[in-house]
Structure formats: structure tokens, C-alpha cells
Amino acid sequence: MNAETTQETIVLDARQRRILLGRRLMRWLYYLLTALIVMLFLFPWLWVFSLGFKTRSEILSPTIVWIWKPTLVNFYEVLIAKGYWRLIINSLIVAVSTVTLCIVIGVPTAYAFSRFPIPGKESWFYMILTFRMAPAVVLALPLYILFARAKLLGTYFAPILAHCTFTLPFVIWLMRSFFDDIPKEIDAAAMTDGYSRAGAFFHAILPLVKSGIVAVALFSIIFSWNEFLYGLILTSDATRPVASQIPSLIRPHGTLWGEVCALATTASLPVAFLIFALQRQLVRGLSFGAVKG
Amino acid sequence: MTTIALKNVWKIYEGPVLAVKDLTVTIEHGEFFALLGPSGCGKSSTMRMIAGLEEISKGEIWFDQTLVNKLEPPERNVAMVFETYALYPYLSVYENIAFPLRIRGMRRDEIDRKVRWAADFLGISDLLPMSVKGLSGGQMQSVGIGRAIVREPSILIMDEPISHLEARVRARMREELVKLHDQLGTTTVYVTHDQVEAMTMADRIAVMNLGVLQQVGTPKEVYEHPQTEFVGGFIGEPPMNFADCELKREDGTLYACSDSFKVPLPAETAGKLDAQHEKARVRLGIRPESIGVESAPSQDSVRASVYVLEPQGERTILSARLANGELFLVEVPPDFDAQPDDAVFLRFRQPIHLFDVESGINLI
Known part of the structure; x- marks a missing residue:
């Protein structure tokens, strides 16, 4: 800028100032609303998290203890002394197996629904969805009898197969919409390029729905990880997932709140970590259809 | 170069919906043959049956002396160019063109030579390292054509390849496609609903309506001697009175x-x-x-x-x-x-x- 240049001041009239102020207000309102929503979801978890680090007397104190010296005694008691760390492994085995099974079966099924002229296709499709709609308790008794006869009660297979009843329809339902969004010409291109139908599916179509599969798998893991009823009634102490074991900390002489919260915190960490690590894929997967427009 | 013979070919979808009715036509080797008709006339079903993407309900399709009814698409050596380009969005231009060669397990240096030949032929060598996502419609279709010609197919099927392009690019691509056919001499089946494309590009045109073949002939023949009222009304702009x-x-x-x-x-x-x-x-x-x-x-x-x-x-x-x-x-x-x-x-x-x-x- 040389010496001759005069600095120009932009003068806003009253109307422009009002518009500018309105925009700023809207932006702050938006931030405030976002913060409120985040707090709404985060607060219960932070509360549980904090209780895990308090002693029993601090937890049961009539007034809320805001400042305290964190202790790991609850974590030690529940995970090491009671040996509940094994339940986390159980949950991992059940959730990972459920999701693997559902993805392996559900993704090709969804592709078939999307691409092949199956007789009565839509009726079949809605029938699958009704499994997802049914409350878990409706299937609990039949599944119990089935697994008892098949001698699967108390094994890992029982919760894994039971979790598939609601996870598999979810995978099929969502993956079908992802496949529907991919032009059928890509299949045709891959087949005329030299792949069989299966080859086209694996090499040309699957790479396109990778993000979708990650998103669906993540949700399925969360469903399975948090499931309570089947985990409780179809398993034994040795195979029970962590979510179903928490009520065992409610004792006749009182609930062990510190241990409940320590276990809940520990149990939520793997899923939280997974979502955090894969959040980019998750968002991309969820917005798959929208992006394709 | 291959001669394609369709003998009494029918396509009936579930419903039942009659898509193609008793179609008999021969596409000579090296010919630029247009399948022309409005949407729902059966041209796409015919094309898909030739490519092996659709089963034939009745009749026979011969490639030279080979009955191809039961052959899968990869066994027919047919390449396709699509209206929506159908490129693999996660691959670069180079990899898109190389895709059919990699499936065939070709040697790396051979793939490189062929991809560069195709790109050079189509004037898209500069685009090779780029992602296909940022390309214009015309460029994408050039990549689609590159992918089709790189493996030297015996039949090239083009499914409304320029319908998605803007008018100016479309006119240029028409010329390019004719030039491409003249130089390669591959038997080409060109599917379109645009009579101008068919008239200006094809050696012969098959006009279809409601699954029925109306007429086969050179552009001049179908224009001057329409065999049916439909052909008379469909060919020519403004239409026949x-x-x-x-x-x-x-x-x-x-x-x-x-x-x-x-x-x-x-x-x-x-x-x-x-x-x-x-x-x-x-x-x-x-x-x-x-x-x-x-x-x-x-x-x-x-x-x-x-x-x-x-x-x-x-x-x-x-x-x-x-x-x-x-x-x-x-x-x-x-x-x-x-x-x-x-x-x-x-x-x-x-x-x-x-x-x-x-x-x-x-x-x-």
C-alpha cells in the first residue's frame, strides 16, 4: 500500500447492521443449542464416569460431592477381585462374532435383494424387517427353547445367534439401500470387463460400499454390545457379556454403585474408542446416499 | 470382427412383460449398427442379451459360428460403453482403463503399453494419473471408451454413450465415435433413442417399437422408405405429417x-x-x-x-x-x-x- 492510498471505511446503514447482528445472534444461538444437545448426551455418561472414581461414602453422601480424590478401588474390585474383566472379553467375542456373521451373510443377501429378480422380493424384504421390529422379549422364549434343545444354552453360540435376529435385518435393510444407490451399469461394466457376477460383486461393487459396511458394522457392534436380555437368559456365568452382568452388582445389602459405574465405564470404552477411530468412515457411510444424490 | 446373428429372439420378463418379440436380425462384421427406438421399445434388452447380461427367453444368438446363448459376459469378448459412464470411481483414469487387462492377468509392461496406446488413441494421455471423479462428462466417456477398446473386443456395444453430454460435446463425440469405428473396424452396436445420432453415425439402423422390430436398413432407406407408420413418424425432424x-x-x-x-x-x-x-x-x-x-x-x-x-x-x-x-x-x-x-x-x-x-x- 503506498502513501497516496486512502483507507476506505465501509459504512453500513441501519438495515445492514440489523441483518449482520441477526446473523451473529443466529450463529450464537446455534452454538448454544449444539452445546445443550451435547451436554444432554454427555452428562449421564460423565456422571457415571465420575461415580466410578468415588468411594461408597462419597457416592451415597446426601449432598453431591463435587470435589474428591479419585480412587481406583471400584475398578480393582470389579475387574480384578471379582474377575469381571473376562466379561469384557465375552462381550468382545459375542459382538465381533455377531457382526462378522451378519456382515458375511447380510451383505451378499442385501446385494441379491438389490439386483436379482427374486419372486415376492418385497414381501420377503418386509418380513425380514419385522424381525427387527419385534421386541426382544417376543423371541426370548422360543429362542430359549430352541437353544436348549440344540444344547447351545450357556455357549457363545446362543447370544451370537440371538443377536443376529435383530442385527442381520438391520444389515440387510441398510446395505440394500447402499447397493440400490450404485448404478447397475457398474455391475454390467465389471462383467463385460471380464468378471463373473461374484467377481463383479467382490472387486467392483464392494469397494464402493466400504464406508457403508463400516458404518453398518459399527452400529451392529453397538447393538450387540449393549444387548441385555438375551445375554442374561441364554448364557452361563462363563459366557455372559458385560452388559448382562451389571445387575449382579445389585446386592441384598445395597447396590454397589461405585462398581456398577466402574464396570459401565470400562464397558463403554472399547465402543467409544471404536467410534472415535472410525468416525470419518461412519459419517461417510451414513451420508452415502445423500452424497450420491 | 464378428458377425452377430439374432434368430427369433424373445425376451419376456416376470410379470409377464414382453420386452422383445421374435427378433431376427444380422449385424455384419465390422458394421456400425444402431438400435433405435423410444424408451421401452426393447433396444436395451436386446443389447443386454447380446452382451450376455440378460438371459434369452427364446431364440438364439450367434457370434459367427458360435451359439452364445449360454455364454457368460466374460466369455463373449464384448465390451460396453455406458450412458452413465460406469467408471470405477475409486480408481484413477489409468487403472480404469487397465481394469479389464488386470482381470485377464496380463503382464504389467503389456498392460502399460496397451493403456498408453488407448489413451493416446483417444487423446486423453494427460488424464492418465488423474482420479476419474474430477473429470468432465466428455472426458469420463472417453475413459469409458478407452476401457472398452483397450482389450480389443470382437464386439463393441455402446448404450446411449453421448446422451448425458451437453449439446456441443455431443456433436464432437459423434464425430469421434465414427472415426474410432472407422479406425478399429470393430463390429459396433449403438443403442440410442436419438434418431439424429443413428442417422448420422450408423451404417444400418434397426428401428424398434414395443419390442417389435419395425425396419432394418441404411439411414437413407429408413428415411425415404419407412416400412411402417411408426418408422415414418419416428425418423425425421420435424416429424412426418x-x-x-x-x-x-x-x-x-x-x-x-x-x-x-x-x-x-x-x-x-x-x-x-x-x-x-x-x-x-x-x-x-x-x-x-x-x-x-x-x-x-x-x-x-x-x-x-x-x-x-x-x-x-x-x-x-x-x-x-x-x-x-x-x-x-x-x-x-x-x-x-x-x-x-x-x-x-x-x-x-x-x-x-x-x-x-x-x-x-x-x-x-
Whole structure:
């Protein structure tokens, strides 16, 4: 800028100032609303998290203890002394197996629904969805009898197969919409390029729905990880997932709140970590259809 | 180069929906053959059956001396170019073109040589390292064509390859595709609903409607001698004019008569009609350029009034209203001037086509 240049001041009239102020207000309102929503979801978890680090007397104190010296005694008691760390492994085995099974079966099924002229296709499709709609308790008794006869009660297979009843329809339902969004010409291109139908599916179509599969798998893991009823009634102490074991900390002489919260915190960490690590894929997967427009 | 022979081919989808009815046609080796028709005419089903993407309900498809009914697409050595490009979005331009070669397990240096040849041939060498996501429609289609030609297929199928492109690029791509075919000599099946594309590019055209083959011929043949009323109306822009009329013989001359006109037909036309049709009701068809416009009445001219004038630059299209309210399109010189409702006198020149009212077949 040389010496001759005069600095120009932009003068806003009253109307422009009002518009500018309105925009700023809207932006702050938006931030405030976002913060409120985040707090709404985060607060219960932070509360549980904090209780895990308090002693029993601090937890049961009539007034809320805001400042305290964190202790790991609850974590030690529940995970090491009671040996509940094994339940986390159980949950991992059940959730990972459920999701693997559902993805392996559900993704090709969804592709078939999307691409092949199956007789009565839509009726079949809605029938699958009704499994997802049914409350878990409706299937609990039949599944119990089935697994008892098949001698699967108390094994890992029982919760894994039971979790598939609601996870598999979810995978099929969502993956079908992802496949529907991919032009059928890509299949045709891959087949005329030299792949069989299966080859086209694996090499040309699957790479396109990778993000979708990650998103669906993540949700399925969360469903399975948090499931309570089947985990409780179809398993034994040795195979029970962590979510179903928490009520065992409610004792006749009182609930062990510190241990409940320590276990809940520990149990939520793997899923939280997974979502955090894969959040980019998750968002991309969820917005798959929208992006394709 | 391969000759494709479709023998009594039917395609019936579940429902049942008849997509292709008893189609018999031979596409000669090295030919640029267009399958033309409106949507739902069966051209895409025919194309997909040739490519092996669709099962044949009935009939046979032969590639030279090989019956291909049961052959899977990879076994047919057919390459396709798609309307929506159908590129693999997660691969670069290079990898898209190399894709069919990699499936065949070709050596890396051989793949590189062929990909560069195809890219060079299409003038897209600069694009090779780029992602296909950022390309323009024309560039994407060039990549699609590159992927199709790189493996030197025996048959090249193009499914409305330029319909998605903007008008200017479309005109350029038309020329490019014809040049490509001339240089490669591959038997090419070009599927389109755009008669201009078919007329300007193809050696021969098959016109289809409602699953039925209407006519096969060179562009000149289908334009000048449409075998059905549908072909007459579908080929040509502006379209052919049609009017119901009756044939009457007076003093040895055969006339096509309606409420609004009485047009004498040449002896040659009359000679081609059989006795049954001579007194029957027929559909007269005449192209806009076969109608002359006069400002004063003369013998055998048809009285009409100006409805709309559509200047199109090198020509003007006059929409003329006949006495019974029917509108006829007439091609007039660009300097033609008239006001709405002005009287004009139309002179029907040869060729005049007469179609059977029931079957739509050209009687001449």
C-alpha cells in the first residue's frame, strides 16, 4: 500500500447492521443449542464416569460431592477381585462374532435383494424387517427353547445367534439401500470387463460400499454390545457379556454403585474408542446416499 | 470382427412383460449398427442379451459360428460403453482403463503399453494419473471408451454413450465415435433413442417399437422408405405429417381424399396398391419438406391457414391448419413471411406414403 492510498471505511446503514447482528445472534444461538444437545448426551455418561472414581461414602453422601480424590478401588474390585474383566472379553467375542456373521451373510443377501429378480422380493424384504421390529422379549422364549434343545444354552453360540435376529435385518435393510444407490451399469461394466457376477460383486461393487459396511458394522457392534436380555437368559456365568452382568452388582445389602459405574465405564470404552477411530468412515457411510444424490 | 446373428429372439420378463418379440436380425462384421427406438421399445434388452447380461427367453444368438446363448459376459469378448459412464470411481483414469487387462492377468509392461496406446488413441494421455471423479462428462466417456477398446473386443456395444453430454460435446463425440469405428473396424452396436445420432453415425439402423422390430436398413432407406407408420413418424425432424383419408378413383386417377384435401396420387403409386386397399381408408404420410407452399390456389392445392411460424435459422417450420383443424408441419425457406390465420395453399409432392390403418404397414 503506498502513501497516496486512502483507507476506505465501509459504512453500513441501519438495515445492514440489523441483518449482520441477526446473523451473529443466529450463529450464537446455534452454538448454544449444539452445546445443550451435547451436554444432554454427555452428562449421564460423565456422571457415571465420575461415580466410578468415588468411594461408597462419597457416592451415597446426601449432598453431591463435587470435589474428591479419585480412587481406583471400584475398578480393582470389579475387574480384578471379582474377575469381571473376562466379561469384557465375552462381550468382545459375542459382538465381533455377531457382526462378522451378519456382515458375511447380510451383505451378499442385501446385494441379491438389490439386483436379482427374486419372486415376492418385497414381501420377503418386509418380513425380514419385522424381525427387527419385534421386541426382544417376543423371541426370548422360543429362542430359549430352541437353544436348549440344540444344547447351545450357556455357549457363545446362543447370544451370537440371538443377536443376529435383530442385527442381520438391520444389515440387510441398510446395505440394500447402499447397493440400490450404485448404478447397475457398474455391475454390467465389471462383467463385460471380464468378471463373473461374484467377481463383479467382490472387486467392483464392494469397494464402493466400504464406508457403508463400516458404518453398518459399527452400529451392529453397538447393538450387540449393549444387548441385555438375551445375554442374561441364554448364557452361563462363563459366557455372559458385560452388559448382562451389571445387575449382579445389585446386592441384598445395597447396590454397589461405585462398581456398577466402574464396570459401565470400562464397558463403554472399547465402543467409544471404536467410534472415535472410525468416525470419518461412519459419517461417510451414513451420508452415502445423500452424497450420491 | 464378428458377425452377430439374432434368430427369433424373445425376451419376456416376470410379470409377464414382453420386452422383445421374435427378433431376427444380422449385424455384419465390422458394421456400425444402431438400435433405435423410444424408451421401452426393447433396444436395451436386446443389447443386454447380446452382451450376455440378460438371459434369452427364446431364440438364439450367434457370434459367427458360435451359439452364445449360454455364454457368460466374460466369455463373449464384448465390451460396453455406458450412458452413465460406469467408471470405477475409486480408481484413477489409468487403472480404469487397465481394469479389464488386470482381470485377464496380463503382464504389467503389456498392460502399460496397451493403456498408453488407448489413451493416446483417444487423446486423453494427460488424464492418465488423474482420479476419474474430477473429470468432465466428455472426458469420463472417453475413459469409458478407452476401457472398452483397450482389450480389443470382437464386439463393441455402446448404450446411449453421448446422451448425458451437453449439446456441443455431443456433436464432437459423434464425430469421434465414427472415426474410432472407422479406425478399429470393430463390429459396433449403438443403442440410442436419438434418431439424429443413428442417422448420422450408423451404417444400418434397426428401428424398434414395443419390442417389435419395425425396419432394418441404411439411414437413407429408413428415411425415404419407412416400412411402417411408426418408422415414418419416428425418423425425421420435424416429424412426418399424418392424416386419415380415403382412396377414390376418378377418371382413371387415384385420389387420396379427406375433409380437407383431395390429392392425386401418381400412377406408379396406384399400381403398387392391391385391389383391397384401393377403396379402403388409409393413413397418408408426408414429410414437411415434401410439401410446397403457394400464396394463390391452383389445381390440387390444399387450402390451409397459418397457425404458427417457427424460424430455425437455416429454415422455418410452418405449422399450417387444414380445413378440418388438423395441423401439418411444412418446411419453408427462412425468408418466408406470413401472419397467423393468413391463407396458404399447400402442394403435396412425392414421396407420399400410404399406411394401413390397422397394421401401420406402408402399402407402397
